[in-house]
Amino acid sequence: MTKFFKVVGVFIALLIITFLVLFFSKNESLPTGEKGEKAEELATKMLAAINHEAFKNAELLEWSFRENHHYKWFKSEGKVEVSWDQNKVILNTSNPAQSEAFVNGEKVDNLEIISTALAYFNNDSFWLIAPHKVMDSGVERSIVTNENKDALLVTYTLGGTTPGDSYLWILDENNFPTGYKMWTSIIPIGGVYASWNDWIDTEAGFKLPTKHETNLFDLTITMGNPKASTPKADTLANKILKAIKHEAYKTTKNIEWSFGGRRSYKWNKEEHIVEVTWDTTKVVLHPNNLERSTIYFNEKLSESKDKAIIKKAEDYFNNDSFWLVAPHKLFEPGILRSVKETDGKEALLVKYTTGGTTPGDSYLWILDENYVPKSYKMYVPSMKMNGVPATWEDWITTESGTLLPKMHRFGKDRELSMGDVKAY
Numbered sequence: 350m351t352k353f354f355k356v357v358g359v360f361i362a363l364l365i366i367t368f369l370v371l372f373f374s375k376n377e378s379l380p381t382g383e384k385g386e387k388a389e390e391l392a393t394k395m396l397a398a399i400n401h402e403a404f405k406n407a408e409l410l411e412w413s414f415r416e417n418h419h420y421k422w423f424k425s426e427g428k429v430e431v432s433w434d435q436n437k438v439i440l441n442t443s444n445p446a447q448s449e450a451f452v453n454g455e456k457v458d459n460l461e462i463i464s465t466a467l468a469y470f471n472n473d474s475f476w477l478i479a480p481h482k483v484m485d486s487g488v489e490r491s492i493v494t495n496e497n498k499d500a501l502l503v504t505y506t507l508g509g510t511t512p513g514d515s516y517l518w519i520l521d522e523n524n525f526p527t528g529y530k531m532w533t534s535i536i537p538i539g540g541v542y543a544s545w546n547d548w549i550d551t552e553a554g555f556k557l558p559t560k561h562e563t564n565l566f567d568l569t570i571t572m573g574n575p576k577a578s579t580p581k582a583d584t585l586a587n588k589i590l591k592a593i594k595h596e597a598y599k600t601t602k603n604i605e606w607s608f609g610g611r612r613s614y615k616w617n618k619e620e621h622i623v624e625v626t627w628d629t630t631k632v633v634l635h636p637n638n639l640e641r642s643t644i645y646f647n648e649k650l651s652e653s654k655d656k657a658i659i660k661k662a663e664d665y666f667n668n669d670s671f672w673l674v675a676p677h678k679l680f681e682p683g684i685l686r687s688v689k690e691t692d693g694k695e696a697l698l699v700k701y702t703t704g705g706t707t708p709g710d711s712y713l714w715i716l717d718e719n720y721v722p723k724s725y726k727m728y729v730p731s732m733k734m735n736g737v738p739a740t741w742e743d744w745i746t747t748e749s750g751t752l753l754p755k756m757h758r759f760g761k762d763r764e765l766s767m768g769d770v771k772a773y
Contacts, residue, residue: 377540379515379532382491382502391501392483392490394524402702403554404481406685408581412557413573414473422474425581431466438466477557477572479516480526480545493517541565551577554685554702582686585697585720586679592720597750598677598772604753607768608669616670625662632662639663673753673767676714676722676741683708691715721752739765747772 382388410422421430429440437454440463441447450462475482483490487507493500501518514533517540518526528544543563548556557575562568607613615624623634631645642659644651671678679686683703689696691713700711711728713736721744726736743755749772757765 376538377530379539380493380495380502380517382493384489384491387499388490388492388501391492391499391520391524392503395480395483395501395518395520395526398520398523398525399480400555400702401481402700403685404478404577406579406687406700407551407553407555407577408579408687410477410557410575410577412473412477412575413571414469414476415571416573418469418473419573420470420473429466429470431470433469436462436466438463440466440470442470476561476570477575479529480518483518487512495519536565538565543570549575551575552583553577553579554683579686582688582697585688585695586686586699588720589676589697589714589716589722590679593676593722593744593752594746594750595677598674601747601749601751601772603771603773604673605769605771606669606673606753607766608665608672609765610768612665612669613768614666614669623662623666625666627665630658632659634659634662634666636663636666672757672765673770675712677751689713745770749773 408423408425410424411420413419417433419432423429427441427443429438429442431438431440435453437451439449439451445463445467448463448466450457450459450466452459452462482488483501483503485505487505489504489506491502491504493502495517498520500520502515503518504515505512514531516532517530519528519530521527527546528542530540530542532539541563543561545558545561547559547561549559551557555577557572557577559572559575561570561572563570602617602619604616604618605614612625612627614626617623621635621637623636625632625634629647631648633643633645635641639656639659640654642654642662644653644655644658678684679697679699683701685700685702687698689698694716696716697714698711699714701708709730713726713728714722715724715726717723722741724738724740726738727734728736738759740756740758741754742758744752745755747753747770751772753767753770753772755767755770757767759765
């Protein structure tokens with residue numbers, strides 16, 4: 350027995366020595382940051398770098414934590430399916446008392462399991478989406494100089510499982526997070542580093558981390574195969590595409606139309622070359638290689654390569670083609686989709702985050718009973734439009750089999766005709 354206690358004593362002594370070595374070699378004091386405008390600006394840049402708008406728009410997130418805890422987070426509904434071992438909890442994040450617990454598939458009345466699921470979710474979701482929480486209520490932000498670069502120190506003063514924790518975000522040259530240092534109540538050593546640099550793209554338009562590596566015992570935290578999506582919005586968008594015969598649009602080779610009688614177009618869609626004509630000017634526009642574009646005056650080829658004229662043609666095409674084919678562009682890169690209820694019916698809100706002439710614009714598509722767009726509301730900050738309505742009327746089935754509109758109306762008497770629309 351004496352030998353046993355000696356062995357235990359030696360083991361405990363080794364643990365204490367190991368801890369002391371780690372503490373004095375790795376422990377860092379919490380840095381003092383400067384709050385204010387610069388810190389807020391850095392936080393905003395970080396959110397832009399991680400495409401926080403797309404995160405806010407996401408409906409469903411899926412991941413696992415160290416292959417032990419598994420999650421389906423129906424974010425837009427405020428519910429999470431948390432599974433581990435033989436347990437599953439349908440967690441109501443806004444009202445945990447309404448959560449449901451199951452053991453081996455049988456519903457049970459067990460508050461302890463629900464409490465455990467909530468604690469797991471608070472911790473494990475933080476390792477998935479922490480960068481998106483820097484502007485949460487109760488978060489203090491300050492700017493710190495770390496290795497001669499600006500870093501963002503955030504302190505959680507309330508909420509979650511362990512309020513009071515602080516994290517120093519290390520950012521790259523594009524303000525994208527590559528890791529953080531932690532000062533938390535559950536880790537007695539301050540300044541422990543964890544990487545945030547193994548990211549993958551998601552269907553919802555933003556990145557999620559797949560793992561984290563720490564400098565404490567070389568611990569690796571895996572996040573499984575994380576996913577983020579907008580299934581409800583995508584389902585509605587696909588119904589629209591089916592209604593307007595998008596499959597036929599994809600194989601359409603040529604489209605012709607005009608814009609309010611002011612400009613006319615012949616678009617070789619297959620090769621993406623467009624004849625843009627207005628007044629006495631015609632530009633044969635190569636959108637993918639503007640230097641190949643040519644200019645005609647009164648149908649005569651000009652030696653001019655006036656960049657201003659070519660740019661005008663490009664801007665005309667971006668704007669005027671949108672009024673013809675926008676519903677066919679619902680799944681292009683840089684588009685965020687979400688479902689909104691309007692007059693008791695589902696409508697599709699799309700936001701353009703990149704591309705075009707005015708990225709950042711949003712359009713709320715109002716649909717008829719067959720899911721064909723009949724109007725939209727425009728939210729265009731650059732033009733101070735906040736829900737300005739416009740109809741999408743006189744849809745025709747073209748020679749190629751796709752549907753395109755011939756008319757738009759605004760207010761009582763304003764019209765925007767697409768002219769003699771052809772697609773073949």
